[in-house]
């Protein structure tokens with residue numbers, strides 16, 4: 001059941017949180033929170049997303065604030081460190097923010113950079129932490145030939161998997177055939193969270209692992225259904241959420257029957273401020289359970305009046321999309 005727009009607008013809080021390092025081209029993360037009978041829910045679609053896409057993210061926030069979370073099968077979720085596309089000299093400082101994570105996800109194929117930059121960054125991680133698992137995420141930035149070349153070069157540093165090496169499902173399928181012998185699994189992220197049909201990548205046999213994110217998929221229940229239907233191992237990851245959204249992700253990870261990989265839910269470590277005591281990794285994991293939102297932090301990091309007005313308008317538009325779909 002969709003709560004009325006007034007209930008959402010009444011509880012809406014918009015914050016603007018500084019990042020420790022540039023990520024996805026931004027240095028500040030804007031996020032909105034809404035409050036329902038079960039607690040706070042996070043609604044933080046990236047600023048460039050239209051009302052349609054933002055509406056799916058809103059379903060997740062409403063789910064979390066208005067319905068109880070599913071039963072948890074585990075109390076802590078092992079998480080990976082997330083390394084933005086920084087220069088080798090900055091790698092150690094970023095990784096130091098993630099306490100004893102045994103997996104590092106390295107961003108690669110950043111616009112304006114080269115394969116040489118990617119290899120240097122991954123090599124620096126391997127040198128600093130010889131025993132960690134390293135996965136890379138290209139955000140669809142390579143064509144099939146570029147991906148094959150890059151994976152052959154990076155595989156020498158031992159890869160756990162490569163996330164979204166190419167943008168489209170047919171490209172992923174072709175690449176998977178080409179690199180089959182290397183034994184580097186392919187994880188699908190954008191092909192799940194931004195696809196009209198998240199099962200298409202599975203049907204095409206184009207991925208070995210699914211990355212699932214609560215907000216882009218419209219909530220924990222929907223994400224659980226996708227993982228079950230796919231029959232592939234899943235990695236729960238963040239959308240660079242505040243600790244409210246991260247705890248929602250942890251609820252999904254806690255509810256999954258199996259959790260063979262570390263999850264991308266350690267990203268509170270990339271924020272310089274948060275809306276609750278931050279869910280940063282401790283001994284390589286984060287706890288399961290709701291976080292307590294701190295009113296002082298909400299006030300301290302509140303977005304400007306102008307930005308808040310923008311989010312209120314955005315909320316009305318996203319809510320209208322959901323309302324139209326309900327009829």
Ligand SMILES: O=C(O)CCC(=O)C1=CC=C[C@@H](O)[C@@H]1C(=O)O
Pocket residue numbers: 024080081082105137139189237238239240263264265267
């Ligand atoms: O998976 C992680 O380690 C952290 C989350 C993460 O990498 C992302 C969060 C938000 C937007 C994306 O560009 C990015 C991703 O592609 O997975």
Ligand SMILES: [Mg+2]
Pocket residue numbers: 137139163164189190211
């Ligand atoms: Mg990704």
